[in-house]
Amino acid sequence: MRRLFLFCILQCLGAVMLHAQEINYTSCKNCWNADSLGNHRVVVEFKGEGAVAEASIPWRRRDEHSEEKRIIVQDAKSGQKVLNVKIESINREKGIIRFEPTSGKGTYYIYYMPSKNEGRNNYPKGVYLKPEQTASAEWTAKASSTKSTAVVKAIESIDEFNSFYPMEVIATKKETNSLVSKYAGKPFIVFPERRQYSIRMPNDLPYRWVKAGKAATTFIDTTDKGENFTYQLGVYALQNLQDVKVVFSDLKSNGATIAAANMYCINTNGTSYDNKPLVETVNVGSGTVQPMWCGIDIPKDAAAGTYSGTAKVIAAGLAPMTVNIKLVVTNKTTEHGGIDKPWMMTRLKWLNSTLAQENAVIAPYTALQVNDKTISLLGRKIELDENGLPKQIQTFFTPEMTSIASTANNILTEPIHFHITEKNGGQEIKLKNNGLQFTQQQSGTVSWKANSSSSDVQMDVTASIEFDGFLYYSVKLTALNDVALSDIAMHIPFRKSASTYMMGLGQKGGNRPDDFSWKWDVAHKNQDGAWIGSVNAGLQYSLRDEKYVRPLNTNFYLQKPLLLPTSWGNDNKGGINVAQKGDAILANNYSGERSMKKGDVLYYNFTLLITPFHTINTDFQWENRFYHKYNDLNTIKNAGASIINIHHATPINPWINYPFIEWKAMKNYIDTAHQLGLKVKIYNTVRELSNHAYETFALRSLGHEVYSPGKGGGFSWLQEHIDSDYIAAWFVPEIKDAAIINSGMNRWHNYYVEGMNWLTQNVGIDGIYLDDVAFDRITMKRIKRVLTKDGHPGIIDLHSANQYNKSDGFNNSANLYMEHFPYLNRLWFGEYFDYEKNPADFFLTEVSGIPFGLMGEMLQDGGNAWRGMIYGMTSRMPWTDNSDPRYIWKVWDDFGIKGSEMIGCWSPNCPVRTTNDKVLATVYKKNGSALVSIASWADATTDVQLKIDWKALGIDAAKATITAPEIKNFQAGKSFNAQDNIAVEKGKGLLLIIK
Template identity: 60%
Template sequence: MQKWNADELGNQRAVLWWNASSKQAKAVIPWRNINVKADQKMIIIDSLTQKQYEPDAYLNMNEEEGSFVFNPVSGKGIYYVYFLPYKLDERTNYPKATYLKRTNTATAKDVGAVPLASVIRIESVDKFNSNDPMEVIATKKEIAEYMKKHEGQSYFVFPETRETPVKMNIIPQRWVDDKKDSSVLHGNTERGLFYAFQIGVLPVKINLEKVKITASSLKSTSGATIDSRYFNCINTNGTDYKGEKLELNANVKKDDLQAFWCGFDIPENTSPGIYEGTITIRPENAAVETVKIVLNVSGEKPVNKGFDEPWKMTRLPWLNSTLAQANTVIKPYTPLQLKGQEISLLGRKVQLDASGFPKQIQTFFTPEMTSIGEKANSILSEPVHFVVKGPGAKPENFKNSGIKFIGKEEGKISWISTNTSGNLQMKVEGSIEFDGFMEYSVKITALKDMQIDDIALQIPFEKDKATYMMGLGQKGGYRPDHFNWKWDVAKKNQDGAWLGNVNAGIQFSLRDQNYSRPLNTNFYLQKPLILPSSWGNENKGGITIKETGGKIVVNNFSGPRSMKKGDELYYNFHLLITPFHPINTEEQWNNRFYHAYKPVDTIKASGANVINIHHGNEINPYINYPFVATKEMKDYIMKAHEKGLKVKIYNTIREVSNRMYELYPVKSLGQEVFSAGKGGGYSWLQEHLHDHYIAAWYVPEFKDAAIINSGMNRWHNYYVEGMNWLVNNLGIDGIYLDDVAFDRVTMKRIKRVMTQNGHPGIIDLHSANQYNDKDGFNNSANLYLEHFPYINRLWFGEYFDYNNNNPEFLLTEVSGIPFGLMGEMLQDDGNPWRGMLYGMTSRLGWSAKSNPTHLWKAWDDFGIKGSKMIGYWVPDNPVKTDNPAVLATIYKQEKKIMVSLASWAPQDTRVKLKIDWKGLGIDPKNVKISTPAIKDFQKAKTFNITDEISVEKNKGCLIIIQ
């Protein structure tokens, strides 16, 4: 078959043969294609001259067939008719295909005498775009005849094998064929794998409610049995991403075709043979229907339970996986220690009040953030507490029951406390995990009818532990003196903030029992936050942050309301105690990334030792689905390992590729995995998914069109299992997350499977700046802070401005240092001089201009490995400048230091170093001061101790003192 340019002509065509001599021809094409509309344009191409033109007149256009009159310009021969041509807009990675409407409106009333061209075949541009038998529709007449034959049924049942997935919301032609037996499903499988099949259910008289699909045990003629407990239907029950059982209400509307994906997990010890049983379809409001299943089980056993052959749908059980759910401690974290009401964790302590809320939170990280010390950094000026004001703004006086610990694990400690006043009961359920995440469920119940003036949560900070702020519409930087904020979930992805210093801080987030994670990365407005009924209180709630009596009080108020006796409100909230661990400077200096798919030897020669394989290349062609070119990927990883290099791959589930083998089983789950949306996007999505999705990233070279993931769903279980398979079968050393659509539950699980058995499990997080209207004006670091305990490096990222933002912004939003991380720069290759204040460079391999190897060489020449990093934010940093707009970070060896200077001065300037020689442990009498030559960074110079140093605007230098 001759290929053609689909993005000019469309994906579908009919091939006509004209063998007459008249100047007009008639064609009737029975395309049976659900995508054809009445005003559809057709493009005819004469195979001899390649001339393109429209029909002379359109006679009839609908889903079933099209008829028209055309001029066979070259006489006898082949003519191609492209019947779904479209035009792509210019957005290369977010394209929209607009189907062309006919421009010729001429019609012909009498064409009886016009000879008819022969239809040789109907074909697609390639196999992936083909309308296979499951997308060839039945005609209205065929459907009517079928229904007449089965007029006594309120719904129809159509069994199908895994090879022919249900793709449309309409009956395909193959189902109305008299030869098709809908009462029996025949299948062939092997021992030790999951055999998947479908039951198509079509209600024609009523809406079906709570459909259940069950199976009998399967029995062979020899008496062997496959027990019914090995049966599962992903549409009716399963296990959610948190490991909790799901019982799904599978309702099917009248005239909607629903595919139920089912299967048997065939035990490995099953005797070969033919097994028979019954599949039962049981709606709550209609008669039971049954389908006989005949399964031929061969004696062969697949490798690895068939997981290596995902095109057989063997991985569908992964949707219900509980792998790595156990809350075991993940390195470098340590088991929680409970003593009285004090809980200790890595570098931090939490003392609980009898109310159940924190009485004090302390960290023990040094100001340099390179170690954990003995000195406590107390964050709270008084306990976290609720202030509830009843009628006349009179405070409710709560008496508490004291704390009862209800769970004591190494990775999680849980407790409850009940606080009661004359009018209200406040039931507190709290927990803390080994990484510093605290979760509170606070249920307030009215004991009588009452008016409430306000219910507020107050978090009182020590002033020096609230130096910086990020979130609630504030870009990262110094905390403002006075701050007021109100809920605006329709436009703002904001429900909390981080306040802290470099070595001590807290993020808080306000939730209720109906919280659902919103979309991000350009799609927030399509699925925003749900206003918490408690905190939001019909937009009466908000947050104020101000200094009161020498302390900084975060007042999370909800405003006046009335409550009836028995009414319940959930004032839930999360706290994250930062930093999570010391910064790992040695990992930063040792792991040098190459961000492109290149030959291993090329990368080895560059000086990089970790390869980051993005998608859109021959070994990882499809976004977030690295399960296609697995042989090629494994071969590449083996070559890299032989050369001492590690390999990470791009794999997140913010969106999923249309190339995934499990596409139609996932589609059958409705909006559980695919986020609800208006459809559109690239042509393949429109022609094969049709509607109820959000089109996402597209790679033209591979025709890879992604669909947005709805958020928290069972695809996360598949993701965890997939990571486990990639580690154990391909040997990946880590992953590159490009923004994140899941929460910390999934993050912990993938960190566990990726670090199993000594694997490095390197996880790096990239984000495009989320502080814009499409993303709801959230800060990337604030949005993803719950993931930071498991991240190795930050790559922030597109649309981050390193030249026109202050150092406080770079420190809090980009560097990761206040949270125990370090990072890299991306946009416009970053600012190398400012980046060095935080130990950051740009990406190697990402752009022609970005080349951090010159800085890497300077690091190695100095001996940065093993040095101690002391940032400009450290109060007793022994090296400063005489200009507060020129900052200094040092990298200290025993007898020499490297000083990084970077300027925020409004123009070129000259500065002198202010050096505490005693603090450095260096005798100034014998020192040499110089700037080494670094290509594209600085020229070589030498200095005296008292010399001024020239610093260009927006730049800086690296100085060696030895």
């Protein structure tokens, strides 16, 4: 009987004995060109004679349809491709390859998964080469009748990361059947497995499991005191299994106990990203493998010794399978749960973290104050009506956005209200208010409820406001009788002064149109609301389904779009009209005709954000100058920058959104930067996750919780190790970093918060650079809390590519991410933003951040330096060659812009204007001097004169001088009189200093 066994050498290398032949699984880092030959090869040695060598390869491949992939044979001595090759047979278990030994005796390489990348460089489509016929007819005839054996010496991968060994080396069908036959009548088999060997294959057993001829009934491992210990139970279903769970017993050792309460299974239980208990149902299809990742929190005061207990795997209606656990606890104590060793899966506990969930007020915001039915927050107030809806919303920001005044800016002309209209007769159903009741009054959150009713309809309102100005409304409508309705609509009546601009619902940011109409189209458009406002007073509102799930964004909206609200959408009958009605600019949010049976319930949920969020911190803009590139620190300091953004794909942060592998190099860089007075922020978000994450396969075991379902494909590593059912994301070809799209809001956000806390406390990062955002405001608040903990600066800047396109669902970046704006320090909008063709109101609303209390920078092609200065923006070093901001930074410093008052062209109080309304001016005012930015949106070069309010400017006109300083690539030096005509080129402008 032929012997077959597999053993492990040095943890990662091993051998399979098959047909009395030893197979080594090795790696040879970058020993060949993987971009053309693939990631795997078989090393064979030929010692025979003749023109035909035969290699019988027990490769035990996990990939399906192996016969459809090309075989390439290479002569190791010459490096040349062998053309005379004949495939005798290929399947997943074994391949028999005959080839011409062109150099006679020696070594030959057989590449069995060659591929090439097609499509975009950063979104490649890995395509496996099809079989080809290159052998001559003469040699093929000879190969059919004669051969000499070539011995398989090794199965080799391009590097260890690409290796299939040991968990992706499949058991043969015969071996699997033999093992299964020993469990006749059993519904499933359980294979305990160590954490170092993540279970990877859902449809095959690894040979590592079957070589013993049976599954182990006892799991033995070693851990330290205080460790977040983890292990796996691989459930192999022999029939369909429902509701699989793991039940733990206490672990005991000589009177000492580790309680079962310290144990958990991440696949079935945990805490959701929004701090709610999470219970998942795990079903396992017949013939598939489900890893159950289990954890034990080892107490720091646990006595050393060998602890024994059980883990029982149960499925609905079936007898349990028991695994005996023997855990040796050493005398060593591990700090922080061992999270400094993430390759040991010690950070899986982070998935259930509740860190920073308390809704504590975050600076600069202030505690909410309730006075009767009025709630006050930083720079804003909301007065509630008896029905729980807003009666009035006010802001107190000045038009310049530099201070908070005592005079209120009313946003509404009358309360926000619902109209419920009967179909027959068109009569409105009047609801009687039954009173308002506050249910929670805390510094960070105030909640309330109210009830209104008629004989036919009842409306129950539950709502809350948070300290940053976010309101969530759940409006439950219940039919008390059968009713036929022509419409259920919500009216938001804006004052004209608070509705100058509009952004969203397919409307580009800018001046609000006089008459606007919109209809639901969730299949194509990520649109459910808009921002309507002025610079110092406004509202963003969104209409939500009660089962609302945040859709995917940034190129992936169409793969997980919005859920059409049953209420607001009403089978696409709903929509929004915005137009003047009387004194109001009325946002009419209608849902259209419908009937309700007695007892039917509809939820007309919506959210509100009261803008702006805070005053503008102009000094932060002038002091903090970003260098957006990994570079020599002295070079950066000498350039005049003060904050460095470190992207992924850099030596100290190579893997996208997983900055935990090269953290020591990152810390060394940051420590040196701090000594030079520089701050360092890193790229880190959750939209996609590097395939280099240690927890990749543990996360895959959670189904679609963390990784989004999809068509698979992408870079070869993903296809070879993840197989299918994922969305391939950003790829960095230089380092072969292939990311996978996150599914949306899930427990990975808990891990993300913990990770950011760890990086802040242990590596010293000064904040994060967000490249678009794939999480909601709950996670953003948590991130801001951990980043600013213990006095850390916690600087967050947000970049976005323009989202107004098909792949992104035609949304506006500022509208999409407005819920995050309260916690940002700067915007960088962004790629595909057109700074040349778009009008000034677009700059103000979509790019600058000013109506929300923020400032920004320009990106695409370096921006427009003249127009940017109207809003206090420059480009960012050293992003483009077209626009070097250092020359404008020098003007700032020479003038002494720090401490100046920014009075923008949008303010009625701006003391300098021009004689052409298409040539705008913004003033940066100091005692006795002013820096005046002028920029043109006129269609051609035009002459203008300055209209100066000298008294408001605080300068004596008789003694004033007006100078345009020399600025490289911006303007020539020149002096002017107040009455001079000033030529302003199309799309350009000037910086003038008035003293």
